[in-house]
Amino acid sequence: MKMSRPKTLSRYFPLAVFLCLASAVLGVSWFLSHNQTAAIRNEANLIGQQTAGQLEDHIANHLSIIEHIRNLWMKGQINNHDAYVETVESLQLQFSGFQAINWVNPEGVIQWVAPVAGNGPALGANLAEHPIAGELMERTLRSNRDMATRPVMLLQGGKGFTTFYPLIRDGRLEGYLNGVFRVESLMTEALAQVARSDYRITIRDGEHALYSRGTASGDDAFTTTHSVKLLNRTWDLSLTPGPDSIAAQSMNADKIVLVLGLLLSIGLAYLLRLVTLRQEALWAAEESYSGLFENATEGIYRSLPDGTCIGCNPAMVKLNGFTRESELLTAVSSESNSWYVDAGRREEFFRLINRDGRIDNFISEVHRLSDGQRIWVSENAYVIRDEDGEVLGYQGTVMDITERRRANEILRREREFVVAMLDTAEALICVIDMDGQVVRFNKACERLSGYSLSEVIGRPVYDFVIPDQDHDSLKNMLSSLRMGVYPNTHLNYWTCRKGGQRLIEWSNTALRDESGKVAYCVAIGIDVTERKQAEEDLQLAKEEAESANRAKSEFLANMSHELRTPLNAVIGFAEILENQMFGEMGDSRYGDYARDIRTSATHLLGIINNILDLSKVEAGRLELIDAPTDVADVLSSCLNIVKAMTHANEVSFRIEADADLPYLMTDERMLRQILLNILSNALKFTPAGGRITVTLKNEPEKDAYRIIIADTGIGMTAENITKALTPFGQVESSLSRKYDGTGLGLPLSRSLIELHGGRLKIESEPEKGTEVTLHFPGNRIVQRKSLREDTSQANSA
Template sequence: NRRGLPEGHADVKRMMTVPIMRNDEIVAIVGVGNKAFDYEAEELEVFARYADSVWDSIQVKRVEDALWQSREIYRAVVENSTDSIVRCDVNGKFLFGNEAAIKLLGGAEAAPIGKTPEELGFCPAFRHTWDASLQYVVAQGFPASFEFDMEIAGRTQTLDMRFAPEYSPTGRVVSVLGVARDITERKIAERELARREEQYRVLTETMKDVVWVLDIESSKFRYVSPSVYALRGYTSEEVVALPVDHAMTPEDRAALKALTLDRVAEFESGSLAADHFYVDQFPQPCKDGSVVWTEVVSNYYINPDNQRLELRGVTRDITERRQAEVALRQARDTLEQRVEERTRDLTRVNAELAAAMQVKDEFLSVMSHELRTPLNAILIMSQVMLEGVRGSLNERQLRAMQTITESGQHLLAMINDILDITSVQAGTVVLDRALHEVDALCAPLIDRLRAEAATRSQSIDYVCPSEPLYLWADGRRFGQIVRHLLENAMKFTPDGGQISLFVQPDLDRRVLSVRIEDNGIGIAHDAIERIFQPFTQADSALSRQFGGSGIGLTLVRHLVELHGGTITAESAGMPGSGSRFTVQLPWQAPPVGSPHGAILAAGAVHGPHVVLIADDNPSAQRVMGDALRAAGYEVLAALDGIEAVATARLRPPDLILMDMQMPRCDGATAIRRLRQLPACAATPIVAMSSVVVPNDRALCLDAGADDYLAKPISADTVVDVVARHLAPGRSLIDAASGADARPS
């Protein structure tokens, strides 16, 4: 130390140092000191040899320590490696194996060290591959890699094996070191990936749609499926080599580029879901100069291999669909034009028909007056003559006067029927409904017709329940229905025949059945539907034989339908089999114990409540209408919202049943328009909807409805809801029992 001895060091009186030289360099200096006498030259030589010996011993120790440490590291690596590590001699005998190798070769119980693959019982195919690979490395003298399929515990494993030769000091290969890695799962994954890639390749190459991938940064296609040739006439290679602009028409390029920039910004902002797809339609140019219309479904994504933004998509040829849409649009326009023309024609024809109806009505009015006036005089004078006011008549004159009277009455009845059927067909007949006892309407009619039937020895039976029945109907029109059916039965029943009238209520179906039966000539099966047509009889010969205008049954059918009822005809179709006509009218029994007088009084003061049904389904409308009529309500009908508003304006109903899904004008719009009518501002409106969504009820109520019914709806439910909203005084029976019904 240039600064002297360290503190506390003994004083140095004498010192001898020698350098240790290796390769002409000083690697260390060794010294001794404080000898009592001076050091001799012989001592220096001995000390130098000693220092060299000590240095050699130190270096040997260092090498041994390094070698031990290296061996420990090697042992730890080999023993703890998951790869199988083996050493074999040139004949394939295993000289060493780590734990993984021992397990691979059959486990400790197999004692693989010192044995060959053949002695370990490996299959011939594996032994052949193993021996060939081993001998190749021995012969070539350099490392090589191989793959083996090895059957282990009934399962085939694929091994990636790397052999490295080990040499003797003389340079001869004496052993081979092998490292095996299990790549079974990787090979399975590679095979699955290859299979899928082949599937996708076959799919994209055989499908008609074009599959493509576009690199956004370069604006060039990275992949285009071969089907692009069928679409545009370009090969996949040509499209990939061209910029993306080439896939757009010049007119669309600017717009599509701007759209792409917006979508890229939207994607990069993170506001889109990863599975968000765009659907576009635009034309693409073809190689032959034509244009094909395409539909493109695309999706942006980040390529995981290069982290570049790409657009992948599928392009479909929709040229034929576009042409069909254009043709359909043109056909629709043509149809609309024809509808407009037809509407104008129908409007003109309707106007002409209305004018003709007006002329007809005026003619009938004049003819009614001109016919009734002289006919009235004839009937009066004939009656006077029959009563002998102008003197007595002899038998011949009396028969003549009776003929004149009967013919005049027949002519008057025919004139009345013609006027009635004309009014019914024109829709001008308004029923004057009231509550009537059925027997009070039928009994007088039966008595009068029995006297007429007696002249032909015919009998008329009348069967009606002893308990009084009450019907809400137009009494005069109900009498017309029964009279025409009875007179029709009498006309076609021979002398001495039997006619029967049955009146029977049906509590379950809520109808009143009026049935007329006879044992007359009957009706042919093919003529049953025809007999209800105006001026038509079952057989033209019958008109000549029995007379009649052929309008009686037509008038009956219209009057029955005006009451909300039905009429049917039945016959065996053979001479003498007779016929049966059944009329069914809406009816409801009065409450048990209710006084008939109270019912009559209520019927005289109160009419039925009016319910408007707005529904574009005729079947649903009919079912609800029949149920409500049977419950004593008068029913109005509309097929859409426009008709509903127009009907309510002409005749404000007491309650409205509104279907929410109708053509031309839906339920919500109709409700808002109805609420603007003063007469309907507070009218209960029940919305009926077939849209089953959580907020459908709220939407209907927000539109102005008072209640909501979800379809399908039973007829009983409709009646109950209507009754609840119109209480008190909701129906005829309620009125009879003391409810405060509003007059209609």
């Protein structure tokens, strides 16, 4: 867009600004005398944003020069060394931040430098061999993107940075435009009119320091950091207000503002005078800035005093849905009053800009002129005047903020949703800062404690709900959050307003501030007072039951001892009678009766022995006598005993065993009793023609040794499995009548294997059979080789 050059701004304009500013200072001084100190951080943040924006615009202006030179190169208007030097030097006069703009040939050698003076050391340098510049040129060529380096030491001396713009025409690389910037000169010019002199400004490119101005010793808590974009790099600009700035807002602010404000007004008036003089030079260089204008991402326009648009950039055309500037200008001329959805916003715009000379962040809903669609925009504009103060027109920028407003609206709704969830949740939700002061207190907390949010907000919880004995535990929990240990849980009591205490179980996590520091504790709690009391009552009942069970076991153990003595005598006398040791009895029926007496007494003795062993296990009085045991041998002897039982010859037996099985460290008597009990049960419940399979498996990968006894008997339900494992438990009555038994075999077997650190598992299905697995842990496995070595060492000893 071509703009006509305005008349020189009025020399009286700075005086008018001074009078306006002086009046404003007097008003602000009066206002501050009746109010608290202004928020220092907000001012620092605003100045930081302005500083970052000024610096980013200043660098963009410099880069537009290089872009303009590249455009001239591509058009063929620069085709020799003299034309290059003349063009670059004429454009560089506008900015002092340039050290040089070099042409680097495709091989990476600096072929031309401009200006020539002061840049001799760079001429002929091979940047392709430079570790930073060489790598960046390769990336620039691969991506066909303009890029900048991190801070480097320049070939001409001093700190700076460089940019590379690839020159590619018709797919052929013709070299690079290499912009060389000296940091000190660039920053001095860019930041001359930005922050107060006592502000410390530091700029870093990642881990690399780029620039520092000022030695302010102000509080770092007021430091603000802002991003500055430079091609492919992002700088971090940090700004810290100095003691004077802080004192100006915190001590005698009205007097200090009065004095400093008047001085600042004079300074600004002087600066504005300088700006008016510089404005003429800026308009003279308008052609140099046309590239920047055309490539800006924000819409830029210029209008007449009546608001008629006379020119705009491509971004403004695109924002309104057109493809050509002429289309937009035609639409504006015919619909000049339809831009704003609310016609009153147009009047407000002109009122503010004519009153203040500029307008910032003027937010309105407007019509997209191509299709009438409504969008939200933010306008920044200023008045263009001649030297006599007459309004020549307005120039401004327009940014589409529709998506940003939509995102803000979504965020607002989400916040309302979160607040509603907090207040409707049944759980206690409390947010406190690291000093224990309440930040959030939901309705459930209010109901339990008896305190309302308005009463507790900002108060330390130690003052009203946390009893003295729980202060330290809460402080320890907050310390753990600071160290990054979260989420975590803890218990503490709450003292209620109406009296009494409730035990709360909390789950805690942390929220961090923008600096990454833990700032808040979010605690979600439930009232476990009744549950805790129930647990204590349950534990007491459990202990009482265990005590009664131990007394029962001891009683049974003692009674079993008392019963075994007379039974042994009955068995002995029955054997004497059965064997007619003192002569024949005459009638054979006496022998049959004696045999029946011995059989019954032996059976009763077995029951008593089982009761005695089970009672010893429950009473903790049965001790293991461990020794290396050959399980196969023990199993073989047990099978011989079982095969002698009733109908054993009608059931087939099968043994499956791994080769070279290791020994087990067991109590052989107990192992034999376990196997006999389970084999007897299998035989008892397996009908004629059935099969019993015994499998011995060493499973080193599972660190286990298993004995599996499976039968094809009648099986049982899951409910009956539970009954069968209960001492004296009986399965269904029909089975108990058909198959006699005491119900002690399986419970005793499980107790004995658990005494070995193993477990007993039963899987069964009615009419299909039962499988019992004895699982011994790996630490009871003894390899045969190890056993032989131990025996050899023992014998040699």
